Amino acid sequence: MSRSSGKGADRVFSAVMLACALSIFGIVLFILYILILRSKLSISQFGFKFFTRSAWDPVSGDFGAFPFIYGTLATSFLALLMAVPLALGVAVFLTELCPEKLRAPISFVTELLAAIPSVVYGLWAVFVLVPIMRDQLGPFLAKYFGWTGLFGGFNFGVGLLTASIILAIMILPIISSITRDIMLAVPISQREGVLALGATRWEMIRMGVLRNARIGIVGAIILGLGRALGETMAVTMVIGNHPEIPKSLFAPGYTLASVIANEFSEATGDLYLSSLIEIGLALFLVTIVVNAIARALVWAVTRGAPARAH
Amino acid sequence: MGVGIDVENLNAWYGSTHTLQDISLNIPANHATALIGPSGCGKSTFVRCLNRMHETNPIARATGVVKMGDVDIYEDANPVEIRRRVGMVFQRPNPFPTMSIYDNVASGLKLNGFRNRAVLDETVERSLKAAALWDEVKDDLKKKSGASLSGGQQQRMCIARALAVDPEVLLMDEPASALDPVSTSKIEDLIFELKRQYTIVIVTHNMQQAARVAENTGFFLNGKMVEFDSTHKIFTNPKDKRTEDYITGRFG
Amino acid sequence: MGTNSLHTPPPPQESAISRAPIERQSRRVRLNRARRYLWNHVVTGLAILSTIVVIAPLVAILVYLIYKGTSSLNLAFFTKIPAPVGEPGGGMSNAIVGSGIVLALASLLGIPVGIAAGVYLGEFGRGKLLAGAVRFTADVLNGVPSIVMGIAAYALIVVEQKHFSAFSGGVALAIMMVPTITRTTEEMLATVPHAIREAAYGLGVPKWRTVLSVTLKTASPGIITGCMLAFARVAGETAPLLFTAFGNQFWSFKLNEPIAALPLQIYIYALSPYDEWHRLAWAGSLVLIVLIMASVTLVRIYANRGVLKGAS
Numbered sequence: 001m002s003r004s005s006g007k008g009a010d011r012v013f014s015a016v017m018l019a020c021a022l023s024i025f026g027i028v029l030f031i032l033y034i035l036i037l038r039s040k041l042s043i044s045q046f047g048f049k050f051f052t053r054s055a056w057d058p059v060s061g062d063f064g065a066f067p068f069i070y071g072t073l074a075t076s077f078l079a080l081l082m083a084v085p086l087a088l089g090v091a092v093f094l095t096e097l098c099p100e101k102l103r104a105p106i107s108f109v110t111e112l113l114a115a116i117p118s119v120v121y122g123l124w125a126v127f128v129l130v131p132i133m134r135d136q137l138g139p140f141l142a143k144y145f146g147w148t149g150l151f152g153g154f155n156f157g158v159g160l161l162t163a164s165i166i167l168a169i170m171i172l173p174i175i176s177s178i179t180r181d182i183m184l185a186v187p188i189s190q191r192e193g194v195l196a197l198g199a200t201r202w203e204m205i206r207m208g209v210l211r212n213a214r215i216g217i218v219g220a221i222i223l224g225l226g227r228a229l230g231e232t233m234a235v236t237m238v239i240g241n242h243p244e245i246p247k248s249l250f251a252p253g254y255t256l257a258s259v260i261a262n263e264f265s266e267a268t269g270d271l272y273l274s275s276l277i278e279i280g281l282a283l284f285l286v287t288i289v290v291n292a293i294a295r296a297l298v299w300a301v302t303r304g305a306p307a308r309a310h
Numbered sequence: 311m312g313v314g315i316d317v318e319n320l321n322a323w324y325g326s327t328h329t330l331q332d333i334s335l336n337i338p339a340n341h342a343t344a345l346i347g348p349s350g351c352g353k354s355t356f357v358r359c360l361n362r363m364h365e366t367n368p369i370a371r372a373t374g375v376v377k378m379g380d381v382d383i384y385e386d387a388n389p390v391e392i393r394r395r396v397g398m399v400f401q402r403p404n405p406f407p408t409m410s411i412y413d414n415v416a417s418g419l420k421l422n423g424f425r426n427r428a429v430l431d432e433t434v435e436r437s438l439k440a441a442a443l444w445d446e447v448k449d450d451l452k453k454k455s456g457a458s459l460s461g462g463q464q465q466r467m468c469i470a471r472a473l474a475v476d477p478e479v480l481l482m483d484e485p486a487s488a489l490d491p492v493s494t495s496k497i498e499d500l501i502f503e504l505k506r507q508y509t510i511v512i513v514t515h516n517m518q519q520a521a522r523v524a525e526n527t528g529f530f531l532n533g534k535m536v537e538f539d540s541t542h543k544i545f546t547n548p549k550d551k552r553t554e555d556y557i558t559g560r561f562g
Numbered sequence: 563m564g565t566n567s568l569h570t571p572p573p574p575q576e577s578a579i580s581r582a583p584i585e586r587q588s589r590r591v592r593l594n595r596a597r598r599y600l601w602n603h604v605v606t607g608l609a610i611l612s613t614i615v616v617i618a619p620l621v622a623i624l625v626y627l628i629y630k631g632t633s634s635l636n637l638a639f640f641t642k643i644p645a646p647v648g649e650p651g652g653g654m655s656n657a658i659v660g661s662g663i664v665l666a667l668a669s670l671l672g673i674p675v676g677i678a679a680g681v682y683l684g685e686f687g688r689g690k691l692l693a694g695a696v697r698f699t700a701d702v703l704n705g706v707p708s709i710v711m712g713i714a715a716y717a718l719i720v721v722e723q724k725h726f727s728a729f730s731g732g733v734a735l736a737i738m739m740v741p742t743i744t745r746t747t748e749e750m751l752a753t754v755p756h757a758i759r760e761a762a763y764g765l766g767v768p769k770w771r772t773v774l775s776v777t778l779k780t781a782s783p784g785i786i787t788g789c790m791l792a793f794a795r796v797a798g799e800t801a802p803l804l805f806t807a808f809g810n811q812f813w814s815f816k817l818n819e820p821i822a823a824l825p826l827q828i829y830i831y832a833l834s835p836y837d838e839w840h841r842l843a844w845a846g847s848l849v850l851i852v853l854i855m856a857s858v859t860l861v862r863i864y865a866n867r868g869v870l871k872g873a874s
Contacts, residue, residue: 013770020678034717089612117798193404197418198394200602230707232801265805291705423594
C-alpha cells in the first residue's frame with residue numbers, strides 16, 4: 001500500500017485546514033488594522049479627548065464622542081438591571097422547578113426570542129412600545145416616581161428608557177441560556193449533599209447550585225453586557241438619536257452603535273468619516289475585552305467544553 | 311440517642327422498574343446495621359427511602375410504611391425535617407468547594423437559622439471531633455476550602471457536616487469505597503464510636519467491612535431482602551442458600 | 563477494630579439543636595422552619611413569574627406580527643418592486659431576491675472557510691494550544707457588533723471600488739458566518755465516534771481521505787444544521803449592510819451594484835412616514851421571521867433526533 005502519496009496529501013490538507021483556522025485570527029487582526037488605519041485622521045486631530053468631549057458638529061468639523069459613550073453605558077446598564085433578575089428567574093425555573101413536559105416548549109420559546117432579528121424588534125418597538133411609553137407607561141412613571149427626578153421633561157415615547165427596555169428583551173435570552181448551561185454543569189452530588197442536610201428546595205438551589213455557579217453566572221451577565229453594548233438596529237430606532245446627554249429617562253439619547261448606523265452612509269468629509277470609524281474602533285475594542293473576560297469566566301466553570309454557538 | 315427504624319412493606323419504583331419489593335425489617339437504635347448484596351440489588355435505593363431522598367428523582371415512587379420511633383416519615387412529617395433527622399454520607403465525598411471547612415460543617419446549622427458565633431464554633435468543633443478530623447484541620451478551619459482536603463479527610467468532613475445538625479440516624483452509602491485502605495480503616499473506627507450516639511445504616515460491597523463494624527446485616531438480592539439477622543449468624547450460618555452463595559463468593 | 567485515641571465526649575446537656583422528637587421541637591426552630599418554607603414558596607413564585615414575564619413579549623411580538631403581517635401580505639408583495647413614494651401597491655420582491663443573492667455570496671465565502679477551520683480544530687488541533695486560542699477567538703469574534711464588520715467591509719471594498727455593492731455586503735456577512743460555523747462544525751465532528759476514524763485508518767486510508775469521506779460525511783447532517791443556523795442568523799442582519807449593500811429601490815442582479823436586502827428595506831420603511839411602507843415593513847418582517855423560525859425549528863428537531871443517532 002503506497003503511503004507516500006498519502007503523506008504528502010495529508011500535509012497539504014492539514015495546511016489548508018490550518019490556514020482557514022488561522023483566518024479567524026486574520027479576521028480580527030484585519031479589522032483592527034483597518035479601523036486604526038482609517039481613524040488615524042481623527043485620532044491625530046482630537047487625541048484621547050475625543051472620548052471625553054461632548055460635541056458633535058459635522059458642519060464645523062468638531063467631534064467629541066462622550067454623549068455616545070454615556071448613552072451606550074446608560075442603556076446597557078439599565079437593560080442589565082431589568083434583564084438579569086428575569087433571566088436568572090427563568091434559568092432557575094427551567095433547570096430546577098419546571099415540570100419535565102413543559103421544559104422543552106418553554107426553552108424552545110426562549111430560543112426563538114434569541115432568533116428574532118434586531119430590526120424586527122425595532123419595528124415592534126416603534127409601533128407598539130413607543131406608543132405604550134408615550135401614552136401609558138410614561139405618564140404612570142412620571143406620576144408615581146417623578147420625585148426621583150428621573151422622569152422629568154417631555155415624553156414622546158422615544159428615549160433612553162424605551163431603548164433600555166427593548167435592549168433588555170433582547171439580551172435576556174443569552175443571559176438565561178448560558179446561566180442554564182452553567183447550572184446544569186453543577187453535579188447532582190452537590191444538590192443531593194445540600195438536600196440531605198434538610199434544606200428546602202430554594203435553599204438547595206441557592207447553596208448547592210447558584211453558589212457553585214456564581215462565577216459562571218457573572219460571566220453570563222457580562223456576555224449580556226457585551227451584547228447590549230453593541231446592539232444597533234433596535235436601539236437606533238427608538239432612542240431618539242440626539243447627541244446630547246439625556247437629563248431624564250424620557251429624553252432622547254444616542255449610542256456609539258447608533259451614531260454609526262445613522263450617519264455613516266451620509267458622512268461627508270474625511271474627518272467626519274474618520275471620527276465615525278474611530279467610534280467603531282472603540283466599540284470593537286471594548287466588546288472584544290468584555291467578551292474575552294466573559295468567555296474566560298464561563299470557561300472556568302464549564303472547563304472548556306465546546307460551548308454552544310451563542 | 312438514636313432511634314430505631316421500622317420498615318413495613320416498602321416498595322419502590324424508578325419509572326416502571328420495580329426496584330424494591332416488599333421490604334420489611336427493623337433497624338435497632340444505637341446499633342450499626344449493614345446492608346450487603348450484589349450491584350443493582352436495591353440497597354442504595356432502600357437507604358434513600360429512609361431519608362426521603364428517593365423521591366427527589368422525578369420518576370421515582372415509593373409505597374409502604376417507614377417509621378422512625380413513632381413517626382411515619384412519609385405521612386406524619388415533612389421531607390425537610392426528616393432529612394435533618396436522618397443524615398446521609400455519600401459514596402463519593404461531596405464537600406462544598408466554594409466554602410471553607412468551617413462553613414462546610416456549619417452549613418446545615420446555618421440553614422436552620424443558627425447564627426450565633428459561639429454556638430456555631432462549638433458545634434463545628436464538636437462535630438469535627440466526633441468525625442476524628444479535628445486535630446488535622448483545627449488550624450485551617452477557615453482558611454482551607456472544603457475541597458482541598460484529601461479524599462479520606464473530605465469524607466470525614468462530610469460525616470462531621472452530617473453530624474452537626476444533630477441527626478438521630480446516619481445513613482452511609484458505601485462511604486469508604488472511593489477511599490484508600492488507611493482512610494477506610496479510620497472511617498470504620500469512626501463508625502464504632504458513632505454508634506454509641508447514633509443509629510447507623512451502612513451499605514457496603516465489602517463483606518469484611520460489614521463483619522467488622524455491624525451488629526446486624528441484611529442481604530439484598532434483586533430488590534428483595536433475602537435475609538436479615540445478626541452479622542455473626544449471617545456470616546457463619548446463613549439460613550438461605552442464596553445468602554450462603556453470596557457470602558462464599560459464588561456470585562456478585 | 564479497636565478504639566482510637568480520640569475521646570468523644572457525651573453531648574452536652576444543652577444541645578445546640580434540640581434533640582427532642584419532632585413533636586416537641588423547640589419553638590424557635592419551628593418558627594424558623596415556617597419562615598424557610600414561606601421563603602421557598604415566594605422564590606418559586608418569583609421564578610414562575612419571571613418566566614411568564616419573559617414569554618409574554620415574545621408572544622406579544624409574534625401575535626402582533628402575524629396580525630399586522632398577514633393582512634399586508636399579498637401576491638404583489640412577492641412579485642412587485644416598491645411603488646413610487648406615496649403610491650399604494652408594490653412589494654419587496656427585489657429585497658427578497660437581493661437578500662438571497664447577498665446571502666448566497668456570504669455562504670459561498672464563509673461556509674467553506676468555516677467548515678475548514680472547524681475541521682482543523684476538531685481533527686488536527688485537539689489539545690493543542692493554537693486550537694484553544696482559535697476557539698477562544700472565534701467565540702469572542704461572535705460577540706463583536708455586526709456593524710463593525712460592516713465598517714471593515716466598507717473600508718476594504720467600498721472605499722477601493724468607490725461605490726456600494728452586493729459583493730461588499732456578502733463579504734461583511736461572510737466574516738460573521740465564519741466563527742459560528744467553525745464552532746458548530748467542531749462540535750459536530752466531536753460527536754463522531756472515534757471508532758469510525760480508527761476503522762478507516764486501520765484500512766490504510768490516509769488521514770485527509772478519512773476526514774473528507776468518512777468523518778465529515780458522518781457529521782454532515784449536524785454540520786449542515788450548523789450552517790443553517792449561521793445562515794438564519796445573518797439573514798436577519800441589517801447593520802453590516804447599511805453601508806455595504808446599501809439598498810436599492812429597483813431590481814439588481816449585479817454584484818458590483820448596490821442591492822436591496824430584506825432587513826435593510828424593513829428598516830428604511832419602518833422609519834419612513836408613509837403608512838404604505840409601514841405595511842410593507844410588517845409583511846417583510848413576517849416573511850423574515852417565518853424563514854428564521856423555520857430554520858430554528860428544523861435545527862431543534864434535528865438536534866433531538868441527531869443526538870440519538872450519533873450515539874448509536
